[in-house]
Amino acid sequence: MSNIIDIGIDLKQQYQIYVGQHLGEDFKAFCKGRYPSAKAFVIIDENVYQLHEERVKTLMDFFDEVHFLTVPQGETSKSVKLWHRFVNEILEIGLERSTPIIGIGGGVTGDLAGFVAATVLRGVPLVHVPTTLLAMVDSSIGGKTGVNHSTGKNLIGSFYQPDAVFADIAFLETLEESEWITGMAEILKYAAIRNPKLFGELDELVHQPLTPKSRWADVIEESARIKSDIVQEDTLEAGKRAYLNFGHTFGHALEKVSGYGAITHGEAVFVGMIAATYFSDQLDHPVDDTRFSPFLALYKKQMSPLSANAEELIEAMKSDKKVKNNIIRLVLLNDWGSPYLYSCEQRALLEESWSYTLKKFNQ
Ligand SMILES: NC(=O)c1ccc[n+]([C@@H]2O[C@H](COP(=O)([O-])OP(=O)(O)OC[C@H]3O[C@@H](n4cnc5c(N)ncnc54)[C@H](O)[C@@H]3O)[C@@H](O)[C@H]2O)c1
Structure with a gap:
């Protein structure tokens, strides 16, 4: 007979x-107030270093x-490779x-800096200073860190929370239009799953020059709040955090079939939504897709026609991490602001959804 020791670890x-x-x-x-050390390591995007x-x-x-x-x-x-180089240099x-x-x-x-911080000395303090719209509203929040592997994206990594996130919208002054549009897909996702008022806010903002004005700060703040609320309810992605994947099962399949890099993550998510x-x-x-209509032309302008077909996209959807027992x-969406998880056994409806969407982007 074995003795059992209970151990409770609080991840809060x-x-x-x-x-x-x-x-x-x-x-x-x-x-x-936080760091007694006089030393810091800064892992920084080369363009941001040059521009700022x-x-x-x-x-x-x-x-x-x-x-x-x-x-x-x-x-x-x-x-x-880069994770290894940085860890070597730091050590x-x-x-x-x-x-x-x-x-x-x-x-x-x-994602890279987070994984370096998570692994060096088994974890050192991490601060995120996101400089793209996508990073401000999404990737810097929630503690997912990691790198890619030849067999797929984000396959090596860990959950590792930062000590703080500083989203300074002054960095967005130099962001290219295509990156604003990429990041906007995640804000539209928050509009769909939590706060439909964001549709209207974005509709006004995107038809003006894309500069980091204070109204963007409000939209970024609301988006960051929605992401952090959902992450707090389910830090390790056992349930509700999956709602953040609205549009992503379709979108990831499109990224995979198109070849990573041929379409940005944000573009794929927009199509997926x-x-x-x-x-x-x-x-x-x-619900119907008229809520997304004011943004369709922006995405179409920067995307190449979609050459994938419904058949191969459905096959690619089967490698999604949410797939269970095939x-x-x-x-x-039950309604705007009300997402739910659905086990899909209707291949015909999947095919129809893809055909409808591909036609919309290719006409
Ligand atoms: N950890 C998470 O929860 C999470 C969530 C969503 C996406 N991601 C990951 O995020 C990555 C995509 O992030 P991204 O869209 O920010 O891409 P990115 O980091 O590649 O940045 C996009 C481009 O913008 C440039 N750039 C960055 N800041 C700039 C600025 N202020 N001015 C001018 N140019 C600037 C970069 O040099 C780059 O060319 C993907 O790897 C994706 O897997 C992670």
Whole structure:
């Protein structure tokens, strides 16, 4: 007979997300109260370093010794190879358990910096300074970190929460239009699953020049609040966190079939949300895709025609992480703001949803 020892580990952690413009003073005050170490490592996107060198150096002048590790732009930087190089460099320079790693950039840099922070010395403090719209509203919140593997995206990583997130919208001054539109898909997702008022807010904002005005800060703040509420309810993605994947089961399949990089994640999610909304509509839920119509032309303008067919897309959906016993599970809408998980056994309706959506983007 064996003896059993019960162990209860509380995963509850709290941290603040700062959203606003010119957050340098808040950042320094936070570091002063938190980090005794005079040293910091900054893992930073190469474009951000080039475009915002002054801003970044001023931000970091609180620390006596700062080491910058630059991340070449693009998804291929989320690799074991770069993770290994950074860990080597950091360990060779030397650090203590209290030395922070600060990730400054979009989701690629944040995911990589987070994984470095999670693994070096089994975990050192992490601060995210997201600089893309997508990173501000999505990837910097919730603690998913990791790198890609040749067999798929985000297959190596861990849940590791930052000490704080500083979303300074001043960084968005240099963001290209295509990246605004990419990030906007995640905000539209929050509109669909939690707060439909965001549809109207975005409709007004996107038809003006895309500059980081204060109304964007409000939309970013509301989006960050929605993501953090959902993540708090289900940190390790055992249930409700799956709602954040609205449009993603369709979208990931499209990314996979098109070849990663041929279509951005945000574009794929936008397409996926149209398909998931159509599917919900066919189940007689009172939703249809007119809510997405004001944004359709923006996505179509920057996307190439979709060459994938429904057959191969459905096959690709079967490798989604939500698949259980070979059954595809979709996030659908009961109504706007009311998502649910649905085990999909109607192949014909999946095919119809894809055909409808592909036609919409290719006409
Ligand atoms: N951890 C999560 O929960 C989570 C959630 C969603 C997405 N992601 C990941 O995020 C990644 C995508 O993130 P992304 O869309 O931010 O892409 P990205 O990090 O590749 O950044 C997009 C481009 O914007 C540039 N850039 C960044 N900030 C800029 C600025 N202020 N001005 C000008 N250019 C700037 C970058 O150099 C890059 O060329 C994917 O790897 C995805 O898997 C993670």
